[in-house]
Amino acid sequence: MNDKNLDYSRYFWQGEKVRLRPLRIEDAEQSFASSLDSPSRQLLQLGIELPTSVELTRTTLEKYVGCKDADGVIIFAIENLKADHVGGISLHSRHEKNGTFGFGIVVDRQYRRQGYAEDAIRILLKYGFWERRYQKCNSACVHTNEASLRLHKKLGFVEEGRRRRQLFFNGEYYDDVLFGLTREEFDAIARG
16 A cells, blocks of 8 residues: 555644654665764764764664664654655653653754654654653753754743753864743643
8 A cells, every 4th residue: 555645634643744653674774864964963962973884774773663662762753744754753751750751853954944843843742741641841952053942942842941061072062951841831832
């Protein structure tokens, strides 16, 4: 069956611009290609990784394929509504006792500034708050990542603090800006 012919209009994991789907082993090539964008990787706090290959990337991704929970992390592929793979998003830092969670997101360079990240994060927030009963989402970004700072504020996150000189890359220290969004804040925006 061709996925492009299916009706996703009532599907929980689809927003206005993107759909989240399980990571597949075939995503290794796209993931490897994304790893070649070193400046973006630094801003995502991934640093400069050792040289890798499609084969090594495939081995790394295997433990996350099919939305498997590996070491407390679940990774989804992000695809636009034409079924093009545009990035990835993770659900992590889940604390059942405290009711908190976090996320990480990457949108490939050629697909940025099209609203894909915002839509993907909203889907994950809806899942975290409305299906998993978490009460707060915590997030952070490098203080020089202007796009991420704007995105957090657009999504309703509140800046809660800053850890000075927390990150080191490109020969310099950078601040980590901390954000939080409560269930009530999300509800007010989502159901608004």
